[in-house]
Amino acid sequence: VDGDYRHAGEAALERWQDWKWGLRIHWGLYAMYDSRESWIIRDHKDDTNWLMNYYASYQRFNPTNFNADQWMEIMQRAGMKYFSFTSKHHEGFCLWPTKTLQRGFCKNADGTFTEVTNHFSIAETPFSRDIIGELAKSARAHQLGVSLYYSHIDWHDWDFGWDNQFGCRNFWYDGTFTKKSDDPARWAAFIQKERDQITELLTSYGPIDTLCLDMSWTREAQEDCYGIAKLARQLQPNIMLRNRGIGAYGDYETPERQIPEDPNKVNRPWQVIYPGGNNFSYSQNDTYKPREWVLESLLDTVAKGGNFQVGFGPDPTGAWPTQMIERVSYVGDWLKVNGEAIYATRPYLRYHESKDLRFTRTKDKKFLYVISLKWPGTVLESTLARAKEGSAIRLIGYNHDLKWQQTADKLTIQMPEELQDETKRPCQQAYVFKVESQPWDKVADS
Numbered sequence: 001v002d003g004d005y006r007h008a009g010e011a012a013l014e015r016w017q018d019w020k021w022g023l024r025i026h027w028g029l030y031a032m033y034d035s036r037e038s039w040i041i042r043d044h045k046d047d048t049n050w051l052m053n054y055y056a057s058y059q060r061f062n063p064t065n066f067n068a069d070q071w072m073e074i075m076q077r078a079g080m081k082y083f084s085f086t087s088k089h090h091e092g093f094c095l096w097p098t099k100t101l102q103r104g105f106c107k108n109a110d111g112t113f114t115e116v117t118n119h120f121s122i123a124e125t126p127f128s129r130d131i132i133g134e135l136a137k138s139a140r141a142h143q144l145g146v147s148l149y150y151s152h153i154d155w156h157d158w159d160f161g162w163d164n165q166f167g168c169r170n171f172w173y174d175g176t177f178t179k180k181s182d183d184p185a186r187w188a189a190f191i192q193k194e195r196d197q198i199t200e201l202l203t204s205y206g207p208i209d210t211l212c213l214d215m216s217w218t219r220e221a222q223e224d225c226y227g228i229a230k231l232a233r234q235l236q237p238n239i240m241l242r243n244r245g246i247g248a249y250g251d252y253e254t255p256e257r258q259i260p261e262d263p264n265k266v267n268r269p270w271q272v273i274y275p276g277g278n279n280f281s282y283s284q285n286d287t288y289k290p291r292e293w294v295l296e297s298l299l300d301t302v303a304k305g306g307n308f309q310v311g312f313g314p315d316p317t318g319a320w321p322t323q324m325i326e327r328v329s330y331v332g333d334w335l336k337v338n339g340e341a342i343y344a345t346r347p348y349l350r351y352h353e354s355k356d357l358r359f360t361r362t363k364d365k366k367f368l369y370v371i372s373l374k375w376p377g378t379v380l381e382s383t384l385a386r387a388k389e390g391s392a393i394r395l396i397g398y399n400h401d402l403k404w405q406q407t408a409d410k411l412t413i414q415m416p417e418e419l420q421d422e423t424k425r426p427c428q429q430a431y432v433f434k435v436e437s438q439p440w441d442k443v444a445d446s
Contacts, residue, residue: 001248005230008251012238013269016209016252018344019081019145020302021335023328024273024311026149026281028089029057031316036279038091041155042168051171055120055156056107058093062126066318068138074320075144078328079335081343082145084212084273084309087132087201089149090168092156096132096204097123100196103158103172120156136205147210148201152194152217152225152245159190162218179220191224195231202235209240212254216245243268255306259297263304263351271307272297276327281313288323291330292429298331299371299430302342303351303358334427337397341369341432349443353384365440370433375422378415380433385411386443391436395419397426402433411435 030038033054044050075083088094092102102120105113118124122131132148139146154160155170161177163169179187202208211232217225229241229249243250252269259272274297277286294310301308312324335342341360348359348368358371370385387393392401393413403414413433418424425431437443 001226002230005249006233006237007249008240009238012209012240013251016082016145016240017269017307017346020307020342020345021078021298021331022080022082022084022145022147022307022309023075023078024149024280024309025083025085026089026279026311026313027086027095028091028281029054029061029093030089030091031282031313032057032061034283034285035281036283037281038089038155039168041091042166045168052105052113053107054091055171056105056113058120058125059107060126061122061316063314063316063318064127066127066129066131066134066314068131068134069142071135071314071320072138072142072144074325074328076142078332079339080144080328080332082147082209083139084147084149084210085132085135086149088151088154088197090151090153090155090215092120092154094119094121094197096200097121097130098197098200100193100200102156104156132201133205136208140206145209146205146207147212147240148208149212149214150198150201151214152228153215154190154193157190157193159186159193161186161190164215164218166215187221191221194228198228198232199235202232202239207238208236210242210252211239212242213244213246213250214242259301260304260306263306263347266306270305271309272301273309273311275311276324277312279313280311282315282321284315286321286323288321288327291327294327295331295334295429296373298342299358299373300351302345303347303360303371305347305351334430337426338430338432341371341396341434345369348384350384353382357382359384361437366437368435368437370435372431372433373429375425375431376413376415378420380413380415381410383410385435386438387411388436388438393436394434395426396432396434 026037030040033040098119098121101117103117104120106116107113136146153164158172160170161172161174225245226249229246240251243253254271254273256273260266277288298308314320345360346363348361352358356373360369368385387406393404405412
């Protein structure tokens with residue numbers, strides 16, 4: 001990166017790493033199409049009439065059930081600390097009233113189309129309210145962190161007339177469109193439009209915790225894309241930037257639909273993003289992952305040193321599927337008991353032992369949390385944990401000290417007889433044992 005560029009500061013990084021658990025929200029015109037986000041456009045890229053219908057569908061986007069406070073309350077019940085929201089996906093539709101202009105369509109009563117110049121934003125919909133503004137205001141009232149997703153590419157914008165590497169292209173695609181083509185004003189316009197939109201997002205809504213950039217520009221525009229990172233940093237010095245499209249200028253990365261097997265191979269702060277169904281966005285007949293999977297994925301990710309965002313989308317009206325609420329609330333119930341083993345923790349010497357044990361620790365290295373994904377039976381044994389002599393070990397949520405023994409080889413914790421009755425355990429899944437650790441230098445050398 002440029003010598004004068006500065007990444008997000010340590011305080012911003014620490015705060016973000018303390019949060020651990022959040023919601024990834026994909027929402028746009030595609031919510032009306034029961035599809036995999038705006039990737040549905042790729043399936044119809046050669047069908048001009050379908051595309052015109054799609055790009056004119058802002059005229060019927062009317063999420064009358066949208067309530068930012070209710071969204072925040074669902075997240076708080078889930079124990080989430082932050083969320084990421086799609087301000088603009090690849091389709092180009094903006095969920096805030098941008099002042100930038102685009103060439104597009106409106107659909108007439110007789111089914112024909114008229115070409116128009118408009119903002120292609122929530123302002124042109126029957127709903128018309130500033131969704132980003134309402135979310136940001138409510139998030140701060142509920143003390144939740146705000147992350148805005150923004151796609152570098154735009155399949156609707158005439159100024160963005162080139163293809164991209166994922167098998168889809170702009171509606172106004174021009175195979176001769178390059179930086180050196182006969183239309184330098186058009187080339188400059190697509191770059192300026194993103195600069196203007198990023199400026200709007202980072203100056204209109206107060207402090208934004210992270211800017212979750214997505215996709216990338218053609219190689220000819222790479223330096224200009226780096227300039228977007230510099231602009232964002234200038235506007236909000238403490239913002240965390242996702243690395244997509246900006247490479248080393250980014251502060252964090254997002255393994256998608258996978259949890260890294262070896263966290264030591266991830267070279268910057270990271271956050272797993274994983275859909276709770278087949279897709280990140282709403283689909284009426286989606287197949288949702290089990291609630292137990294959501295919790296175990298959070299535990300595995302945090303033990304490895306990452307954050308975890310599960311992805312869901314509201315329906316076209318702005319309401320959340322009951323399957324989503326049930327799953328995240330299940331995790332929230334677990335966190336009400338065991339949250340100290342997740343929030344503001346850091347990785348242990350190793351993230352796991354055997355198939356069923358995960359570890360986290362407090363920042364001061366005083367306490368170790370041994371998380372048994374399954375009930376351990378009559379005893380829990382760990383060769384990695386080292387309990388301080390004379391200390392107490394407890395199963396979080398069970399207000400009695402446990403019997404334990406530390407030898408040179410392993411820690412053995414006895415399970416109380418009454419807890420063999422699963423109805424008397426503090427939770428239904430993943431049991432957390434809080435261990436006061438031996439001095440860190442001694443543990444690290446063992």
